[in-house]
Amino acid sequence: MPAFNPDKDIPDLSGKVVFVTGGTSGIGKEIVLFLVSHNPAHIYFTGRNEEAGAAVVAAAKAKGPSTEITFVKCDLCSSRAKIRQAIAEGFKSDRLDIFIANAGIMAAPPGLTEEGFELQWGSNYLGHAVILQLLRPVLLRTAESGADVRHIQVTSYGHNYAPPGGIQFENLRKADAVGDFARYGQSKLAQILFCKAMVKRYPQITSVPVHPGVGNTNLLRNTKQSWLKSVLSAVSFLLKSAAELAYNPLWAATAPLQKLENGQYYEPVGKKTAPSKLARDEALADKLWEWTSNELNDVEAL
Ligand SMILES: NC(=O)c1ccc[n+]([C@@H]2O[C@H](COP(=O)([O-])OP(=O)(O)OC[C@H]3O[C@@H](n4cnc5c(N)ncnc54)[C@H](OP(=O)(O)O)[C@@H]3O)[C@@H](O)[C@H]2O)c1
Known part of the structure; x- marks a missing residue:
């Protein structure tokens, strides 16, 4: 795969509507700023930080004045009712071509979401599953109209650090049943398995699912692991910039459709790679789908 150049390799996106979670910082912010130069009709992006959201809107408008940009304030760890309200109020479109589940946290201190789920599970996996349940009809309608519809999950090589069994369903409501990185790995594994389950059903x-690479963003700056900060500062010359980390998700969202295999895992940039054995486990993907469908059975789509 030749080097990816977002300026040249992203095609014209006229008419397309894009939704990016976690667009206020790091990879998500770069995704918004690269895509806007290619003329999409509308970019929606989420985050919690309103000031950062307003700064991204201003920067995106300056780069792509013909694209509509909307910041949707939405905390992925709030209740499903609040997530629904935020998306219903913020997202007003009869089509959706590209959905990028990018927002996330890593090795955060133990905690629970408003509905009592482990924090990394809530931020990285379950909050996105709620939004996808809300937006699935509009994605399906867009696909029915003949459009090329993409759902990209920004997962991580860190899925390899999932705990024994991969997803400990019985522990998802405990703040620290396993270590920080195992909880991160579990949520990142779920993002890969969710794609597998989606391919089977839709x-x-x-x-x-894509791994973006390893780089210097607020994800690392916000971790509470001091040993990790020391290791990363020692190897800082190896770390990618946030802009470079955006290349693989951008490739997956915009490369010619024939270059992608539905449900496959890609490392940067556009390299199809086998993920862990657990991430290839069909039965685990089905179990996750069933768990998620039962858990979210009261979430009414928009
Ligand atoms: N950086 C890396 O080396 C690396 C490597 C592998 C995978 N990844 C993955 O890349 C994705 C993006 O990370 P990044 O490196 O760009 O980190 P970042 O700079 O910390 O950005 C994270 C984004 O997620 C949003 N977010 C976090 N928790 C949220 C919540 N509860 N509700 C709503 N939004 C939330 C943040 O928005 P607010 O602060 O506005 O809420 C922010 O926009 C993550 O899924 C991460 O796992 C990163």
């Missing part, structure tokens, strides 16, 4: 949507 093959008309291209669902692709």
